Amino acid sequence: MQLSRYMGGALLAFGFLGLTGVGGWLWLGLRANELAAAPVQVPADSVAVSGDSLSLVEGERVAWLRGCHGCHGDSLQGKVFLDEPRVIRLVAPNVTTAITSYSDAELARLIRHGVTRTGRAAFAMPSAMFYHLSDADLGRMLAHLRSAPTQSLTHPATELRLMAKIGLVTNKVPRDANTMDHQAPRLGNRADTTQLARGEYLAMTSCTECHGVDLRGDATTPALAKALGYTLPQFTSLLLDGRARDGRDLGLMGTTARSRFVHFRRDEVDAIWAWLQAMPLGAATK
Ligand code: HEC
Ligand code: HEC
Known part of the structure; x- marks a missing residue:
């Protein structure tokens, strides 16, 4: 399911490289990195974090139900989410350490809009789905994330490989932040x-x-x-x-x-x- 997103440009890739040679190769790398990091403008999000003990327990349940652990690991320690030769090595980071540099509002924006702290569209995060989380559920989940024990695991960096690069420049790698409606009425509210x-x-x-x-x-x-x-x-x-x-x-x-x-x-x-x-x-x- 995830993989097919990155495979789209495969044939195109080889044709493209045949035609353009080394110059094209260099251009491709630069352009793909530029697109991966391109800023996305979305409205600020914010949410009240409710840290009482009942909310913490409920917040953990909200996170499990929405699949944070499925992609980031049972203790949110992070993992290599996808590793395909010639396509991508995509890392779902260690959430317990990644969020220390995020404010609550930035974290709300990441989850419900798919925009990272540095303002780019995150890969793979299903934010079009998370968009509908209620303020109450999101607030409890943030409280849980903030209180989760810090994990010390580190991971290799995400690496865009040939087909992911081609996919990016041919607009075949949809990221929720770029495709979702950031203003839709929120079901959860x-x-x-x-x-x-x-x-x-x-x-x-x-x-x-x-x-x-x-x-x-x-x-x-x-x-x-x-x-x-x-x-x-x-x-x-x-x-x-x-x-x-x-x-x-x-x-x-x-x-x-x-x-x-x-x-x-x-x-x-x-x-x-x-x-x-x-x-x-x-x-x-x-
Ligand atoms: C992580 C991906 C994923 C999520 C999330 C998910 N599903 Fe599925 N679901 C699948 C896949 C893949 C199949 C096909 C399974 C098969 O036939 O091998 C499936 C099949 C089904 C089926 C058909 C079962 C059958 O008899 O063939 C139902 C019903 C279903 N899902 C309901 C749900 C409901 C309700 C939810 C949300 C509460 C949900 N799914 C969330 C991936 C998912
Ligand atoms: C389908 C898999 C998937 C699910 C579900 C998912 N994530 Fe992620 N998450 C990722 C991947 C992959 C990245 C890396 C994205 C990137 O670097 O563009 C990521 C990035 C992050 C980051 C780090 C962003 C940064 O600046 O490095 C945090 C924090 C995070 N996710 C938290 C969560 C939380 C909380 C949930 C549950 C609400 C969640 N994720 C659900 C796959 C997922």
Whole structure:
């Protein structure tokens, strides 16, 4: 899923280099680095960090549910997220040390808008999904991140390789900060507290990263309309144990459920299911 984003320019790459030689090679490197670091203008974000002990526990749950640990490691110690010869070595940094240079407002902007402290668009961070996090959930999560034990692990630097460079200059490496709507109404801040509104909030801040912001899926992930075939007990077992209703091994969905969605409470699973059933998802198949 991530990888295909960087492979797009492969053929183009070889044609391009054949045509332009060493000069083209140098230009490519410079231009790609320039684009990677290009500043993105987004409105400042800010959030009140709530550090009482209940908020800290809830903040940790919010972070697990949204996949921070999946990409950054169980203790947020960071890891090499993607390492493909000729494409990219992409490092998900050690969050516990990276955030010490971030103010709370900068961290809110990174998470909900995908813009790093230095003002560039972050790779891979699913900020179009995080955008909808409520101020309350984000505030608790920041409190948790600030209190998480510091990890001493260091990592090699991210390295853009040929295909990622070609991808950048041909505009084939989408980063959420460049493509998302930074002004959309935020689902998490709606006053509506019905079960359906709750279900929509939870789905749109937990599932869209892979199933797409329109829930229609992509080449590797099915449309969420597939959930319509699930009864509530089956859906509960899907989210909390990663089990498909037909017993198939669900791969990434299974591991994601067992590490992330296992942190959902039953009433939250009920709400997501109710919302999915009420959605006109039949139209969202492909
Ligand atoms: C899909 C994987 C993924 C998820 C989910 C994810 N991150 Fe990241 N994160 C990354 C990658 C990759 C980078 C490096 C991006 C870059 O250098 O452009 C990163 C960068 C960061 C940085 C460092 C930015 C810097 O200036 O170096 C922080 C802090 C961070 N993420 C926190 C979080 C938090 C908190 C969450 C959960 C709300 C989260 N991430 C979710 C992959 C992810
Ligand atoms: C990290 C990526 C990821 C996230 C996040 C994710 N899914 Fe999935 N999901 C997948 C993939 C990949 C499949 C396809 C699994 C297969 O068929 O091998 C899938 C399949 C499914 C299916 C179809 C199961 C079947 O019977 O074939 C349903 C329903 C589903 N996901 C619901 C959800 C819901 C609800 C959420 C949010 C709470 C969610 N997913 C979040 C990756 C993800």
